[in-house]
Amino acid sequence: MTTTHLDELQTAPSQSGQEPDPRPFSRKALLITILATSLGFVLVQLDVSIVNVALAQIGTDLRTGVTGLQWVVDAYTLLFASLLLFAGTLADRIGARKAFVSGFGLFVAASLACGLAPIPTVLIVARCIQGIGAAFLVPCSLALLNHACRDDIATRARAVGLWTAAGSVALATGPVLGGFLVHALSWRSIFFVNLPLGAIGIWLTWRYVEESPAHQSDRFDLGGQLLAIAGLSSLTATMIETSVVGWSSPLVLLGFGIALICVVAFVLVEARVRTPMLPLNFFRNPTFSATTLVGLAINLTLYGVIFILSLYLQQVRHFSPIDFGIAFLPFPLVLLASNLASSWLGGKFGMRPLMVMGLLVASAGYWLLHKLDPTTPYVAMLPGLLVIPLGIGLAVPAMTTALLSAVPRSRSGIASGVLNTVRQAGGAIGVALFGSLIAQDAVHGVSIVFVASAAVIVAATMIAVFGIRPPKLDKAGTQ
Template identity: 50%
Template sequence: MCRMNSLNTSASPALGRVLATVSVGFVVTQLDVTIVNIALPEIGGNLHANVAGLQWVVDAYTLAFAVLMLSAGALGDRFGARRLYAAGMVLFALASLACGVALDAPMLVAARALQGVGAAAMLPNSLALLNQAYGHDPKLRARAVGLWTASGAISIAAGPVAGGLLIAAFGWRSIFLVNLPICAAGFLATLLWIPPPQAARSAQQDAVKADASPRGIDLGGQSLAIVALTAFVAAVIEWRPLGLRHPLVAGGFVLAALAGVAFVAVEARARAPMLPLSLFGKRSFSAAVVFGICVNMTYYGMVFVLSLYLQRARGYTPLQAGLAFLPLTGGFLVSNVASGWVVGRFGVRVPMIAGAITAGLGYGLLHFVDAGTPLVGLLVPFLMIPSGMGLAVPAMTTAVLASAEARRAGTASAVLNTARQAGGAVGVAAFGALAGGSAATQIVAGMQAATAISVGLLVLGGVMSCLVHPQPHSSAPGRRQADSVRVGNSR
């Protein structure tokens, strides 16, 4: 007993370092989702981009992030999550440098897409590394996921605030260049604090032996996923300026539908699909994924619209607009940390339902906001939305990890985050189209329509939460792997 206690105690600092290291990747990928929103008016004026062009600045990143995560997760399962995570960190830094020196809008959009590629390599594999370290203990994993999710959620919420401060001090290019020291620190920590564990290598070898063909890149499925999602988002973005009957818009929707159907058909027949459809045979997994789509569609879309509302309808500077977002950070911080305790005590269903209700009420309050609403009128919804999301998202992530086999943790987390990022891209495209006018009345009307849609989506999310298995569990392979890691560390 004493020996076991000493093992657990000695392993704690190592587990803490793993959590800190993988959180760096989550922070930087999530920070770039929202930090750019506060800079959109500045970017549009400097690079002569209209609202549709600004939507592409946001969605180029989100699309690449979404469509490549499945392949990145599969490659992480095959070649090692640590290796893919480190490579993604380097690529993200280089792409951020390209964003910071972009000379025109097309160059910025291309660099943003490259950032998305790096983010896709980091995010699913950071969660896989976390699951390797904590998967043996459901309650410990729930708390670790809560802290990991808190780091990303706070980054999302802090993005507009940090962006406003950086723009005021150094200009809009600084919001991308700030990623360079963060990535350098994360890469160094990965090399020092996440050595390739012997147990993980053994597990990967066993997984490869168990499969008839090792998982790799599913080129057919990957190509169709890119076509389907890009065509759909492009059609949504161009719907308002061109009209539904325009050949590019109508053709985009048709192409997206055909590519989507073809994608499902290809994945159903592929020997090593990038999207294992069998995962969706588990009710908890499917319900949690739908929940994630609803959450990201509402939040990403609303942050885009609120950035336009604060700066164009209310006339705020980037710094003032960024500070107006400050309550979001506090709400995420408290609720994300609390979520791990709530999940450990009540399971995943209760915080998901409560979070959906709380965030939905926050969006409902925003529906009554107009250009003349006092800033204090935004305070309550700006606290309720992150409080609800921060409570629900760690529980949702825990539900996904608990429903998947240990050897497919990278793929399962990639499916979840792909769905969430895809939902975010669609949210930006759809809500941005609703609020795409230049007049304050058009922006306010679009924001009110977006809040009504958000409430409906979170009602759907609440219904999906009822289908999730209430208690997370750990798989036997995950437990055996964690035991092996502890024994290996004691040597």
Template identity: 50%
Template structure:
């Protein structure tokens, strides 16, 4: 039986799964948004010295150039996912692309540090609109087949992971050729292509069942009664902004000011009050931005905690390694960027392989194996010092992305498999909010450990950061043991899925 859900895509039963070129075009389109949002997480790190010299920004100003984007990205994804559930993921995704492009133009034309920080925050708003809704669009298109969805998530995640790893490399090349402003202006043609593809290749929202309509048959047709779309929860959104911003600011200033400083102590207190009030509000209102009922599902809760561990360690270590390469080894931004090149290859191979592994073994095995592999890479980095030859970084630079690339698509699939399609935007927003928040904390904590201009301060801080990374990844591996393996499709579906590939027509 075939049930059409759009002008170019149909939902089929397990014995006749569709593999149309339209699905490949959807995957390519939503991957564009993921690429630009993730690229701007890391590409700016290589450009900070040039930005500081050109705009006369001090260290605190440069920190906010990084954090303004990450914080806005993190705290607004929950509302963006909820709005996508209510008004359509396609509409929110397209609006996010436009806003991100305009903000990137403002970054490239910034006249001072304050303007750049404001434009970076606006970039974060656009990124928040794009990321959860890109995953929701992916789930809507591929949700009829768990194996096919696992492959699609693997490729989607590979696009974002490679862009994160390629950020320092691309930044170094662009800065060497055109200056630091080019790292923002390069987003304009990418966003233009993504917006055009969204208009042409993403099905109109009218093709999906409307609210209140009787759902048809199929594996994703049923939805719980509490899965109705939600609008913006203004109280919850404001409390989330206050809690996360206060916490990250306090962590950043902890070491230079001391724990007893009023700003630091007050920041932690405000974060605690804000988080407590947020949970209280979300548990009582009828339409929360963060449905706490999601966390009653063990697989969902474990996957979110796992994502925090992964992003905290990786974002923090990339920041510390940038200091190590440029201040300890004396590399130029271009040389430092090229030193990160092995990360890209590791992400590419493991992300693509993860889709196959998830389809065959479920989500638990790749999450555990990925955590162990990445943890081993961080453990090898613990032995690195100022005299370590560059070749000594090669193996850990391959193991870390290989483990992450294997685990992250499985983690994402676990989240999608534990929620119904109507709440995919909200669920993915919760996951990515947690991951971005973890990354912001990782940069703050690990950066504090390795602060200072001398190698004598940076190397011990890097070694402490690697030890913490191993501990977090081992925690993630243990937590993964409690994830429920994804249910497998029927044997006939397995045979059909095994013969097809994403985007192929047969």
């Protein structure tokens, strides 16, 4: 974070339908808040990239195949997605700092259990617990950032850009760090790196970060929460198992049926309860609806493609963990640079134009990789590995800022929880769906994955064009 950025991070009065906070927010306090919340996001993102590097060795050491490895990835993502709304609601109810620190502690404890897991089942269960911790880290970190920035749009855009960039640093560090750790020690060591980072994050948050205001409600929406978990679990498990029993299996059809029933029941429950976990009235705002759909498309393609590339490079091309880490390094490095550029470009050109441009670039990147086969030179893959993160890195901070601008600051915890629930659900579906496509025919499946990804992102571009609305500003530049 440069001095110029710090000088520009200033407090503005609230225009979100609540009383302005008269207390000044010092530059030092804001910097520490960004650092502490970014550490939480770093753990979530680092875990994604490091685990992908270690998949081949985990499969060999614990004697599990593609289906088992899909569960190692999706057990984490599934619980993460299922509990984000609950975490966002809890953050708004008791204060984001308390929930954030609790998530940190749970994530660290689960990381220790992952590193000590003797069999696949224990690893998968520990990954579930990691996902629960991650579910608290992401929406609570955004709620704390949003509170720290008050309602100053420029400040919030830069803070979110820096927060996102920190996650990109973790993605960039993960492949190389994970490769060296797996090579020098074992796959277990990749989980132990979370312990010191988590300890620092907990201390900084509890010692320095300002608590967000509590938004009291009558009770938690237990029915909605259980239906959300059941629906996402059924859908993800069914997609994973298609690679074993096939798409026409009665069990697969039953699984999809259960998932559909749970989704319909969830919407009906949320429309009737007094304090819904998912406030359906949020979706009356076209910007909120558009950003959540774009987030779904981005994560479905991105998480699915990263999973496919990790298996392609290590199992088809026989890259070692270190080789894979180095080969994949351009992807997160470009993502980092693009995130940083997005925080500046968003304030200059607006969120919708930046999202549209980023999505179109990402779609072109997916298309560049649609002809991968077992003999494709790495040099031929490189343009796609550079173009995809360039587009995604431009689009995601703009998407997040647009969503936060569409809701009152007091509801930012649940709003960010909705966005990240949809995104992580998309990631789980992407891994399950794309994994099933390559399980039967790896070469043809890879081609289908990249063509489908390009098409999905083009559809997301259209949603952004017609759905995103610029926020209404006053003369001070606030909402």
